[in-house]
Amino acid sequence: MKFLLEVTMDDAALTRDPAGELGRILRYWGGHLHHYALRPGDGSPVYDSEYREVGRWRVEDQAE
Template identity: 50%
Template sequence: MRFHLEIDLSALPQPHDAELGRILRYWAGNLSHYDLSVETSESIRDSAYEEVGSWRVTA
């Protein structure tokens, strides 16, 4: 299995590093709520709830 995280940095509000850090902390903390043994995916949203990327688990 592989975990893929894709974020469009140009879609993030300024400063990019603060928002990217928030996204990474949020998803790292929430991964325990997902069954990572099956293929799955979900969109990633910034603090303004705008879609800025996605993550997925693939075989």
């Protein structure tokens, strides 16, 4: 399996403070790990601090 996190960096909040926004995204996602089995097919949208969708995370089989 592999875990993939994709975030579009040209979003307004990410352009203003990329390290701060990415840190917030990672903290928020990490705090919600217990909601997921983390099996292939699991995933969810990723939002910036203004609650706009800026990416997605997912778990895939290595074969994909």
